[in-house]
Amino acid sequence: MTLRCELNINGGSRRVIIVGSEEETHDHLALRLAAAILFFDGEPVEPGPADHALADIGFVPDLMVPDGIGGIKVWVECGNVALNKLTKVARRIKDGRLVILKEDEPAGRRQREVLKKEVRNADKVEVWAWHREEFKRWNEALQESNYIYGEASGQTLNLVLNDAAFSVDLVSC
DSSP: OEEEEEEEETTEEEEEEEEOOTTOOHHHHHHHHHHHHHTGGGOOBOOOTTOGGGTTTOOOOSEEEEOSSSSEEEEEEESOOOHHHHHHHHHHOSSSEEEEEESSHHHHHHHHHHHHHHOTTGGGEEEEEOOHHHHHHHHHHOOSEEEEEEEEETTEEEEEETTEEEEEEOEEO
16 A cells, blocks of 8 residues: 655645555554654654664664664654564664654553563663544545644644544653
8 A cells, every 4th residue: 555645734835655564563654754854843854764863773673763863863663663673773773762652542552561571771661552532533534645734843733634523632651
């Protein structure tokens, strides 16, 4: 599935195409779009394995905000992510943020508990979760072609996706 999106966020505009692989769920694509909007002002990218900023890390994020000098300002993972990946990324990103977006609060809390037990730098990892019903509405509002306008700041989305209005504060888990 592919999501074609016209984003008009915080006074700026950008066209974004989110291409999903065969095994990628609609929920995951919906989270990737939300991440692109949440970090809109940082001009996020979906890097490939050859991106020079990833050379010493060995993994590729769902979304990345470059720091402008060849490093990583924000590394974003959406949905389920392997513990091995989180452990290594948390250790290898020195100055950047590591953010995980989850589809609902129970999933976010479970992720936080696993991080506390298994990842040495767990306090460095931010876990943000949608309220379950809001994420369901978000996911259902998505079409192949999408028009989104409004504002995003921190963990807050105030916008319209196609014809559906959203005022969402993601929960820190």
